[in-house]
Amino acid sequence: MTANSSSQLWIYDTTLRDGTQREGLSVSIEDKLRIARRLDRLGIPFIEGGWPGANPKDVQFFWHLQEEPLTQAEVVAFCFTRRPNKIASEDPMIQAILAAGTRWVTIVGKSWDLQVTEGLKTTLAENLAMIKDTIDYLRSQGRRVIYDAEHWFDGYKHNRDYALQTLETAIASGAEWITLCDTNGGALPHEITGVVTDVIQVTGDWGLGTGDRENLFQSPIPKLGIHAHNDSDTAVANTIAAVMAGARMVQGTINGYGERCGNANLCSLIPNLQLKLGYQCLEDNKISDITEISRFVSEVVNLAPDEHAPFVGRSAFAHKGGLHVSAVERNPLTYEHIQPEKIGNRRRIVISEQSGVSNVLAKARTFGIELDKHNPTTGQILQRLKILEKEGYQFEAAEASFELLMREALGNRQHFFEIKGFQVHCDLVQEEEITSALATVKVAVSGRDILEAAEGNGPVAALDAALRKALVNFYPQIAEFELTDYKVRILNGHTGTAAKTRVLVESGNRHQRWTTVGVSTNILAASYQAVVEGLEYGLLLHSQAEKVLIS
Numbered sequence: 001m002t003a004n005s006s007s008q009l010w011i012y013d014t015t016l017r018d019g020t021q022r023e024g025l026s027v028s029i030e031d032k033l034r035i036a037r038r039l040d041r042l043g044i045p046f047i048e049g050g051w052p053g054a055n056p057k058d059v060q061f062f063w064h065l066q067e068e069p070l071t072q073a074e075v076v077a078f079c080f081t082r083r084p085n086k087i088a089s090e091d092p093m094i095q096a097i098l099a100a101g102t103r104w105v106t107i108v109g110k111s112w113d114l115q116v117t118e119g120l121k122t123t124l125a126e127n128l129a130m131i132k133d134t135i136d137y138l139r140s141q142g143r144r145v146i147y148d149a150e151h152w153f154d155g156y157k158h159n160r161d162y163a164l165q166t167l168e169t170a171i172a173s174g175a176e177w178i179t180l181c182d183t184n185g186g187a188l189p190h191e192i193t194g195v196v197t198d199v200i201q202v203t204g205d206w207g208l209g210t211g212d213r214e215n216l217f218q219s220p221i222p223k224l225g226i227h228a229h230n231d232s233d234t235a236v237a238n239t240i241a242a243v244m245a246g247a248r249m250v251q252g253t254i255n256g257y258g259e260r261c262g263n264a265n266l267c268s269l270i271p272n273l274q275l276k277l278g279y280q281c282l283e284d285n286k287i288s289d290i291t292e293i294s295r296f297v298s299e300v301v302n303l304a305p306d307e308h309a310p311f312v313g314r315s316a317f318a319h320k321g322g323l324h325v326s327a328v329e330r331n332p333l334t335y336e337h338i339q340p341e342k343i344g345n346r347r348r349i350v351i352s353e354q355s356g357v358s359n360v361l362a363k364a365r366t367f368g369i370e371l372d373k374h375n376p377t378t379g380q381i382l383q384r385l386k387i388l389e390k391e392g393y394q395f396e397a398a399e400a401s402f403e404l405l406m407r408e409a410l411g412n413r414q415h416f417f418e419i420k421g422f423q424v425h426c427d428l429v430q431e432e433e434i435t436s437a438l439a440t441v442k443v444a445v446s447g448r449d450i451l452e453a454a455e456g457n458g459p460v461a462a463l464d465a466a467l468r469k470a471l472v473n474f475y476p477q478i479a480e481f482e483l484t485d486y487k488v489r490i491l492n493g494h495t496g497t498a499a500k501t502r503v504l505v506e507s508g509n510r511h512q513r514w515t516t517v518g519v520s521t522n523i524l525a526a527s528y529q530a531v532v533e534g535l536e537y538g539l540l541l542h543s544q545a546e547k548v549l550i551s
Contacts, residue, residue, distance in 0.1 A: 009243065009279045012046040012146075012179075012225065012251040013039050013266060015297065016061075017078050019257035020050075024303070031300050032061050038296055039254075040070040042289055043282045046146075046249075048076045048106060053096030062100035076146065077102045081109045081130040084122035088137035098141055106146040107134055109170065111163045111181075112155030124162060128169045135173035146249075147175035148227060153187045156195050164202060171203070177223050177249055178203075182238060185231025185261060189241040192226075196245035200224065225249025228264040230256060235264035240272060243279065250281070254297040255306065267294045267312045271343050291344035311343050320350040320359075329362055357382060360406075367403045369410070381409045391519060392491045392500045398517035400507075400537040401530075416539045417471060418444040419532060424459045424524055437462040445474045460486060460527045467535060480509045481538045483531070488523065503527045507534035512541060 016032050019025070027035075032049070039047050049065065050058030065075050077100040082088040097105050109131040110116045116127040135145050147170040149155075155163040167178055180196065187195075203224075226242035226249070228235040239250055250273070256265030267290055273279040274287060294312040298305040307314045317340040319328050327334040332347065340346050349362040357373050360382050364371045371378050384405065385395060395402040407413035420442035427436050439462035440453045452470035456462030464483055472478045485506035490499045503518045503526040514537050518529030 007278060007280050008248070009273060009281050010045050010223075010225070010249045011266065011270065011281050012048065012076075012249055013044045013253065014048040014078075014227075014251055014263065015039070015253040015257060017048045017050045018259070018263055019253035019255075020301075021259040022257045022262065023259075025257060025301050027301055029057055029060050029064065032057075033064055034300055035254075035297055036061075036065070036070065036073075036075065038293060040073040042293055043286050044073050046076055046104065047073045048078055049100075049102075051078045052100040053079055053093035059096065059100070062102065066101045074104045075102050076104045076106050078106045078108070081107055081127075081134040082137075084120055084126050084130065088133045094134065094137065097138070098143070102143075104144045104146060105138055106148055106179075107131075107138070107175075108148045108150050108181075109134075109166060110151065110155075111149040111166050112151035113159045113162050115151050115155070128165060131166060131169045132173045135170060135175055139174040145170075145173075145175045146177040146179060146225070147171075148179045148181050148251075150181050151183045152180040153182045153191065153195055154184060156199075164199075167199070167203060177225050179225035179227050179249060179251060180242070180247070181227040182229055182235075183227075185229030185235065187228075187238055188232065188234055189237045192228075192238045192241040193245045196224070196226070196242045196247055200246045223248050225251060226264075227251040229258065230261040230263060230265075233261070235262070236268045236272070239264045239269055240277070243273060244277070255294055255303075255309070255312075257297075257301070257303075265309075267291075268310050271311050271338070275338060275342060287342060288344040311338075312345060314348070315350075316340070317345055318348040318350045329358060360385075363399075363402070364406060367406065369406065377409055381406055384409065388519075392502050393517055393519050394502060394504075395517065397504055398515045398530075400514035401516045401533050404516075404533055404537060404540075414540060414543065416445070416475065416536055419528075420444055420449065422463060422466070422528060424462060426459055439463040439466040441466040441470055443467070443470050445471065459524055460531065463524070463528055464531050467531065471535065475539055475542075477509075477539070477542045478535065481535065482508055483534070484508045484513060485515075486527075488527075491519075501526045503530045505530035505534050507538055509538060509541075514538070514541070 016035060020027055036047055036049065049061055052058045052062050062077060077097050079093055079097045082091040082094055088094050110120060110127050113124055116122060116124055120127065135147065138145055149167060152163065170178060180199065224247045226239050226247040228238040239252065243250065250269060252264035252266040252269055254266055256262040270281045270290060271287065274281045291312040295305055305314070310316060317336055319335060324335050328336065332339065349359055349366065357378060360378055361371050361373060389395065404413060422439060422441045425438045437456050437459045438453060439456065439459065441463065442449060442451050450470045452466050454462055454465035454469050456465050468478050483505060487504040489502045491502055500519060500521055501523045503523065504515055506513055506515045514534065516530045516533035516537060518526035520526040520529065
């Protein structure tokens, strides 16, 4: 696609500021720098780095980027207008913005008269003076200004004339972008369309334009943006409505992170806008990085990825029902709205008790195993799957265990070791909390019995450590394996302590992750089964990789 001024959109990422206001999300300076540099490589034009006047972490973040700048993105410092009845040049917050050393700054001002009188406790005239004085001063210091009109849509509904005055003031003072903010997240798409259309018509007399990449950093003409929150679950739809009505800056966050219910999700917006509506958000060869960057950011901020997120979720292109699978195998368009590879995701065939033969055949192909539907083993695998799921196993979340099950049925499962037994001893304190655990395991490798013991901060950690200790001399690659996640679910809680327990263990190495499952009325037995299969599957992957290298 060749961009022109009507199709070019400017993505403004606020993950590092607005996104970090999400409850339970915390990042270090190093985390912020890693994310900023990854967004820069993606080709995001504007990256909002934080509020340097609000906390020392953001001050240091901007210092680091002064020493080692980004390659193409404009890093943006964020701040509110000066305080009421003060002077912008004497406001410490404004001085902190200048010290951040960015070429662009985003200034937030009040659009809603209620927020002015109740929130700021000042007059409507003083609010206009605050907007003007702040932008005038920043422009006099050589800064370029993006003006975020906070609570814009609420302000417009309650007092349209005053809300428009705030925009006119910002534009007259030299703001180069005007961003309309649905700060409370209460607007709906049809409202966004109507309001943005009206704003464009009114501000046309003020010289509001759209701009293009060639003249963005030279043009004095202000341009319009949208900043939507997701409190009504419409932030993505609202942003698309604003763009289709004429907005050209799209503010949002990776994975939709943000305060309360979050912000507009760039991982959904960019594919929708570029692949479906024909706007240019990123270079065409960067769109396929969307899934990877979604998962990268979730890892850095230490939040589990949303498996069911549109476009980038692990389940976004997962097919479970047998009829769906057979149809997708013939033509993916039957149940997929885009090709998953376009945004860096992939199709997954899910195995469960609802599966048919087509699921088993398709899943086998993903493991590099060719099966025939007329092969009696195929039916046996499907029957075994349904029996185990009835007992409490869940293979749609434990594909590694299913591959091992399949190879067992086909007679080509490689047994790297044999389990002879294990014991676990736990030490308790008065509060009955486990403080340490000692596990002893007995395994056989190539006909040789190995007995080892290890300690851990819990029984599963101790078992895992003992197993690794017993096997690492035979399989040194085990040193690279790690247990990355551990989930426990009680399947039939009404039976009390006799309830069955399902344990999912996620393991990984430097390149891959895989999940295994164990089920038992004994939580340690279930855990042990999952941990053992996790190690076995890791060894299987390693042996396959070695065969590829040799060949």
